[in-house]
Amino acid sequence: MNTKEILNAFPQPEGKILRNIDKEACERAVEQIISGGRKITREIIDLILEPGNGDDIRPRHAIHATAIRVGGTGKEIERNSFASALASTLNDDRPKAVKGFVIRQLQICGGAKQAEAIAHFLNDSEEHLYEYSAQALEVIGGATIEYFRTAYPSAKGAPRITILQGLGLLQDKKSRPFFLSAMQDTDLEIRLAGIWGLMRISSAKDAELMLSQSLKEKGWGRIKATAYCFELAEKLAKNDQSKEAKAIYIRIKKSHSEKQDAYLRETADRGLVQLK
Amino acid sequence: MKKIPYSQTRRSFLGKSATGATAASILPRHIFGAPHVPPSEKFGTALIGCGGRGPGTYSQLCKGLDVELVGACDVDTTKSKRFSLARSKGKAESYQDFRRLLERKDLDLVAIATPPHWHASISIAAAEAGMDVLCEKPMTRFVAEGRAVVNAFKRYGRVYQIGTFGRFNRSNDKASILKHKIMSSGLMKDCNAVRMKKGGLKIKQWSGTPGIGPQTIPETLDWDLYCGPSPWKPYESRRTGGTHRGYWDYEGGGMCDMGQHHFDPEQWTYAKDHTSPVEITPFAPPSHPEVTGMWAWVELKYADGFKFVMESGEWGPSYDRHPVRDVSLDDLSKDDQEKIKSMPDPEPLLSFGEAVKQRKQAGGHPEAAHRAACILHLANLAIRLGRKLKYDPDKEVFINDNEANRFLNPPMSAPWRI
Known part of the structure; x- marks a missing residue:
């Protein structure tokens, strides 16, 4: 099958939806894409356009179908081969929106070998590439932490909080200084991402700082920061650090004495009971 | 204030x-x-x-x-x-x-x-x-x-x-209460019951429209806040206002729109509020990256052998892996039947209003709602991935399928996080 025949296996909308789809034809086409290697993959990617610039429903469908079908046990070689072919297109002179689509497919089938190509976009604000890049790296996992660490110091705006959040999601203990610094930021959401990051790495020694910061916050900031303190207490309790967890619950009880904070005192009491 | x-x-x-x-x-x-x-x-x-x-x-x-x-x-x-x-x-x-x-x-x-x-x-x-x-x-x-x-x-x-x-209706229905007792008793071994939901999942109605292209964002809409924790995409009107159901970024087609209505009471009846299926087998063509589409059937098997089956009735072949049959008292020995008859009825379910006033758990409490939603998510993931999935209902992960696991907890867009 050539590229055109492969793509013709996938449906065009009828009555706005993809109602007539031939499963066997699509599966055969996916096999052809996998066996066709980098050449076929690149030819299909070449047909993907910026949104609004023409009809590329079939090429997008074909690439996605392959990304999801190469997953699972026993398909490691095919998966790496296809993901490498996808990643190779990220170096090309293509519209950023097309690269965004490719990165989203690598979130499904990419691995550590494709991480460097994906990480190149961690600080790229165009077409939300930073977001797609971070999310793909996050699902690939711990092997990608260094890319986040490297990208964070120079990050600004939306990429900055995304990368910081990625470090928290990956529970990177070495990023503790980043989280501590973020907690002092002028931007509320950065401060919250810092507190969340410290919670994610179960940083018992920073519990007091987190609690103090939660008390400085107002409104939404206080709601979320207090929640992260509760979550830290639960994580510490699970890690056999009951003494540290207890200190958090007691501090929250004492520091939230307003009537409208009754539910927080009750929450702390429940946490204390769980420790016993 | x-x-x-x-x-x-x-x-x-x-x-x-x-x-x-x-x-x-x-x-x-x-x-x-x-x-x-x-x-x-x-x-x-x-x-x-x-x-x-x-x-x-x-x-x-x-x-x-x-x-x-x-x-x-x-x-x-x-x-x-x-x-x-x-x-x-x-x-x-x-x-x-x-x-x-x-x-x-x-x-x-x-x-x-x-x-x-x-x-x-x-x-x-x-x-x-x-x-x-x-x-x-x-x-x-x-x-x-x-x-x-x-x-x-x-x-x-x-x-x-x-x-x-x-x-709430099922919990007041005698036949449903009996099935609930049978399944919650632990007396049913190697259950071969198959409960099928055929049609009614609005597959075509809530399929998305691919390839529309960016449109002008209405002045009164905060599109970034609409996208929120989901991946940012260019604005298309069909991504909002009900037709959002046809996009993977926001819902999960008719399966998710109608599925919880159907499987939440089924889950109560068959005493599965505390667990999830262990094996999910689909029949579906490869899905589109953005929009939900066609599928034929999905079988979801629990650890005790009990199965839920969804058949779309709107595309593809009918389900024929196992005969459809309900749970029956006759599935048990005479001694076990007597044990079921002597079991007390389950506690009445509290409405939201009653639960709020009494500070107790409502009938559609988070664990039950989560397990019912999992039926839909697991079915949809099997449909999307096109392969049999094995699931650990305690750890809530797929077994030996790292790529499938990526869909269970996809990263959210900052600053949103769970």
Whole structure:
């Protein structure tokens, strides 16, 4: 099958939806894409356009179908081969929106070998590439932490909080200084991402700082920061650090004495009971 | 804080109460704590997500309770203003950002009827702010969100009810109660029952439209806030306003739109509120990256052998792997049948209103709602991935399938996180 025949296996909308789809034809086409290697993959990617610039429903469908079908046990070689072919297109002179689509497919089938190509976009604000890049790296996992660490110091705006959040999601203990610094930021959401990051790495020694910061916050900031303190207490309790967890619950009880904070005192009491 | 007059019953309660000195506004639920709440107390309420199902969901929230609407929130301000006007003559404050609404001190109960990609994050935030929640179905967009909701409501001792109510009828139906007893007894070994849902899942109706291309964002809509925790995409009108159901980023097609209505009561009947399927087998063509589409059937097998089957009836072959048959008392030995007959009936399920007043768990509580949503998510993932999946219902991960696991807890867009 050539590229055109492969793509013709996938449906065009009828009555706005993809109602007539031939499963066997699509599966055969996916096999052809996998066996066709980098050449076929690149030819299909070449047909993907910026949104609004023409009809590329079939090429997008074909690439996605392959990304999801190469997953699972026993398909490691095919998966790496296809993901490498996808990643190779990220170096090309293509519209950023097309690269965004490719990165989203690598979130499904990419691995550590494709991480460097994906990480190149961690600080790229165009077409939300930073977001797609971070999310793909996050699902690939711990092997990608260094890319986040490297990208964070120079990050600004939306990429900055995304990368910081990625470090928290990956529970990177070495990023503790980043989280501590973020907690002092002028931007509320950065401060919250810092507190969340410290919670994610179960940083018992920073519990007091987190609690103090939660008390400085107002409104939404206080709601979320207090929640992260509760979550830290639960994580510490699970890690056999009951003494540290207890200190958090007691501090929250004492520091939230307003009537409208009754539910927080009750929450702390429940946490204390769980420790016993 | 918004000042709201007391009702007579409310005032008389406060006259006898140590908290009477604060009688200038509706007192939030969390001032009184649990569980001794007089039935006459007035609750401050809000609706988040005021289009589509919103007004209906808000009505469910209010059933059996004395309430006053204090806030209406929608990323499209025309909808929140319209709802406030209709339900409070415009007195309830209109919000575009739910974070500002949840900061209110006079808010006790929140109805959530946004598209599902927001359900978990807002539910959790409401619990963290001390509020009880009635949330439209489906409960979540992906599996890990459900566990996070369960944990949050347990942590904060708040009441949660999913916006589907079929299980309340089942819990009063003799035949369903008998099946519930049989399946919860532990006496049924190697169960070969197969329960099928054929049709009614609106597969074509809630399939998305691919390839529309970017459109101009309406002035009253905050599109970035609409996308929220889901991946950002260029605005297309069909991604909003009901047709959002056809996009993986926000819901999960007719499966998620209708599935929780059907499988939530089934899950109660067959005593599966505490667990999830262990093996999921689909028959479906490769899915499109953005929009939901066609599938033929999905079989979901539990650890005890019991199976749910969904057959779309709108595409592809019929399900023929196992004959459809129900659970029966005859499946058990005479001795075991006697044990079933002597079992007490299950505890009555509490409505949301009863649960709020009694500070107890509602019938559609977070764990049950999460497990019912998992049926839909696992089915949809098998459909999307096109392969048999083995699932660990305790750890809530797929076994030996790292790529499938990526869909159980996909990263959220910052600053949203669970």
